[in-house]
Every structure is written in C-alpha cells, then in structure tokens.
Amino acid sequence: MDQITELVDYAYPCMMAEKALRELHDAMLRKDYDVALEKALITMAEAKLAYHAIRYTKEKTQWRS
Numbered sequence: 001m002d003q004i005t006e007l008v009d010y011a012y013p014c015m016m017a018e019k020a021l022r023e024l025h026d027a028m029l030r031k032d033y034d035v036a037l038e039k040a041l042i043t044m045a046e047a048k049l050a051y052h053a054i055r056y057t058k059e060k061t062q063w064r065s
Helices: 011-029 033-064
Strands: none
16 A cells, blocks of 8 residues: 655745744844834744644644554
C-alpha cells in the first residue's frame, strides 16, 4: 500500500514571523510606533499560518494512523 505524504509548509511563515518580530523590535528602538504596530500584526498573522500548518499536519498524521 502506497502512502502519500502531503507536506504543509510551516517553516516559511515561521521565518516570516521571526523577521517581522525583529523588524518590530527595531521599530520600537527607533520609536516608530506605527511601523511597530504593523509588524506586530504581521507577526501574529504569520504565526497563525504556522500554527494552522502544524495543526493540519498533526490531524492528518493522527487520521492516517
């Protein structure tokens, strides 16, 4: 029986969240609060994408077991 593996990318949104968080920190150091707020939203959105990718992978793995 062949098993088909479906890979959902969690790494890219994780890296994008990390990048946005770093940019948030830099903006705060510059006291550029508008940019910091924007980067905070991007961080949360990317982290949510990573969360759902991991959750999807977990559910598919449990379903196939």
